[in-house]
Amino acid sequence: MLAMHSAAESKARRTNEANSKEETEAPFGLGVVLRLKPNETLFSEGDAAASFYQIKEGVIRSFRMMIDGRRQIISFSQPGDYLGLEWEGDRAMTAEAIIDTAVVSYPRRHLEGRATADVRVQNRMMAVLFGGLHNAQEHLVMLGRQTAMEKLGWFLVRLARSSRMNNGALALPMNRTDIADYLGLSMETVSRGFSLLTREGYIALPDAHQVCIRNFKRLDALARGEVPTAH
Amino acid sequence: MLAMHSAAESKARRTNEANSKEETEAPFGLGVVLRLKPNETLFSEGDAAASFYQIKEGVIRSFRMMIDGRRQIISFSQPGDYLGLEWEGDRAMTAEAIIDTAVVSYPRRHLEGRATADVRVQNRMMAVLFGGLHNAQEHLVMLGRQTAMEKLGWFLVRLARSSRMNNGALALPMNRTDIADYLGLSMETVSRGFSLLTREGYIALPDAHQVCIRNFKRLDALARGEVPTAH
DNA sequence: GAATGAGCTTGATCAAGGTCAAGACTAAGA
DNA sequence: TCTTAGTCTTGACCTTGATCAAGCTCATTC
Numbered sequence: 001m002l003a004m005h006s007a008a009e010s011k012a013r014r015t016n017e018a019n020s021k022e023e024t025e026a027p028f029g030l031g032v033v034l035r036l037k038p039n040e041t042l043f044s045e046g047d048a049a050a051s052f053y054q055i056k057e058g059v060i061r062s063f064r065m066m067i068d069g070r071r072q073i074i075s076f077s078q079p080g081d082y083l084g085l086e087w088e089g090d091r092a093m094t095a096e097a098i099i100d101t102a103v104v105s106y107p108r109r110h111l112e113g114r115a116t117a118d119v120r121v122q123n124r125m126m127a128v129l130f131g132g133l134h135n136a137q138e139h140l141v142m143l144g145r146q147t148a149m150e151k152l153g154w155f156l157v158r159l160a161r162s163s164r165m166n167n168g169a170l171a172l173p174m175n176r177t178d179i180a181d182y183l184g185l186s187m188e189t190v191s192r193g194f195s196l197l198t199r200e201g202y203i204a205l206p207d208a209h210q211v212c213i214r215n216f217k218r219l220d221a222l223a224r225g226e227v228p229t230a231h
Numbered sequence: 232m233l234a235m236h237s238a239a240e241s242k243a244r245r246t247n248e249a250n251s252k253e254e255t256e257a258p259f260g261l262g263v264v265l266r267l268k269p270n271e272t273l274f275s276e277g278d279a280a281a282s283f284y285q286i287k288e289g290v291i292r293s294f295r296m297m298i299d300g301r302r303q304i305i306s307f308s309q310p311g312d313y314l315g316l317e318w319e320g321d322r323a324m325t326a327e328a329i330i331d332t333a334v335v336s337y338p339r340r341h342l343e344g345r346a347t348a349d350v351r352v353q354n355r356m357m358a359v360l361f362g363g364l365h366n367a368q369e370h371l372v373m374l375g376r377q378t379a380m381e382k383l384g385w386f387l388v389r390l391a392r393s394s395r396m397n398n399g400a401l402a403l404p405m406n407r408t409d410i411a412d413y414l415g416l417s418m419e420t421v422s423r424g425f426s427l428l429t430r431e432g433y434i435a436l437p438d439a440h441q442v443c444i445r446n447f448k449r450l451d452a453l454a455r456g457e458v459p460t461a462h
Numbered sequence: 463g464a465a466t467g468a469g470c471t472t473g474a475t476c477a478a479g480g481t482c483a484a485g486a487c488t489a490a491g492a
Numbered sequence: 493t494c495t496t497a498g499t500c501t502t503g504a505c506c507t508t509g510a511t512c513a514a515g516c517t518c519a520t521t522c
Binding site: 147148185186188189192207208 | 508509510511512517518
């Protein structure tokens with residue numbers, strides 16, 4: 001639910017990793033580690049929300065589905081991100097692992113009691129919530145007002161900002177359908193878009209699950225809607 | 232920024248209005264009332280965020296703009312809703328009055344100090360933030376995966392749930408362009424859609440700024456994507 | 463190493479919704 | 493009452509991206 005994707009948030013996350021005992025384990029107490037295989041479900045829409053999670057390793061997709069199967073992915077959560085925070089009531093979405101994933105699970109009430117008492121927990125919680133909101137707002141602009149090519153640029157720029165590079169290449173763990181459902185496009189349009197970006201020299205695709213960004217500046221301009229002739 | 236639109240949130244808002252001294256004035260201290268004329272700006276993208284607001288009367292549109300003028304409206308805020316809450320840094324969007332509007336303005340630091348101390352303020356704040364997130368998530372699904380007619384249904388259902396009826400009719404204070412920029416459509420598509428909904432008996436439009444919902448159930452089914460032949 | 467199948471790419475076609483343009487309606491003011 | 497300007501509606505046409513349909517690639521299994 002509350003993935004951190006913006007530049008500011010991913011900075012916070014890195015800080016957090018640096019002194020992991022201080023920040024990651026302390027504020028919400030001790031949690032239980034869960035391991036998930038690809039496509040395994042962490043929780044489903046409608047479940048009672050008894051826990052929340054922090055990703056240790058891997059990637060999770062969180063989404064909502066319409067009765068006829070149309071799916072909107074709300075976030076891809078990466079190591080350090082929190083998800084599954086609910087105020088009251090049931091889960092509003094489903095969360096599934098994309099690759100082998102490890103999460104730390106905390107009981108929800110574990111947080112409620114501490115949040116009241118500890119200012120640091122409170123601030124941490126606020127930062128996560130505000131980060132989630134900020135994120136969602138950027139997502140809204142993208143979905144509502146960007147063209148297919150701009151959406152792809154936006155996606156890749158975010159990915160670049162939120163993940164570490166692996167000798168010049170970014171991992172693309174999610175498949176084309178996941179990307180499509182995140183960006184409000186069809187799978188085919190995503191595929192065609194990647195091909196075009198490759199042809200135009202924005203990126204290179206060593207294989208389907210790896211991207212090299214060849215011209216970040218131009219890609220960023222595309223993402224911001226500053227490239228009028230983006231086919 | 233943090234409009235309440237869901238059924239749950241608008242219930243909270245009504246409760247709040249019922250005992251206004253207890254809930255509205257107490258939790259964030261005393262604020263200053265600001266009055267805005269139609270199209271007047273409350274704050275702009277990039278401004279330093281020194282205050283946050285609660286709507287007393289009227290309607291505010293909050294939006295983000297792209298460099299070339301494309302606009303995405305993030306929320307329409309109604310009486311009781313909070314907006315302009317930022318964690319740190321500058322405003323991420325612009326807020327303008329749609330009609331004559333009165334807001335109560337609170338200094339941001341006024342909240343920070345109290346939030347730490349007072350559990351009720353803290354809970355209130357959390358409820359607002361979680362409400363905003365929940366809202367944004369529904370907005371994402373709508374923008375990413377619904378057809379034009381479904382979007383209009385979704386909009387009208389929300390409107391019906393969040394506003395009081397005025398002898399059988401709902402006020403539609405925002406113009407067609409505002410609705411379009413909220414739903415990720417063009418003005419013309421909104422207009423055509425309203426005409427079609429009228430012809431098909433879902434709604435009636437006494438005038439351009441008033442709607443009567445003729446068949447709520449069918450409209451709700453449309454909004455949920457359960458009407459396959461929605462032209 | 464052939465067979466299978468899942469995911470990805472590409473092409474051809476189609477339709478939803480955008481764009482451009484002309485009118486209609488309404489409210490405000492002269 | 494007539495004018496003017498802004499908003500809304502409607503029509504005609506066009507573009508973007510979806511859909512349908514083959515192939516292709518690569519990994520897995522026999």
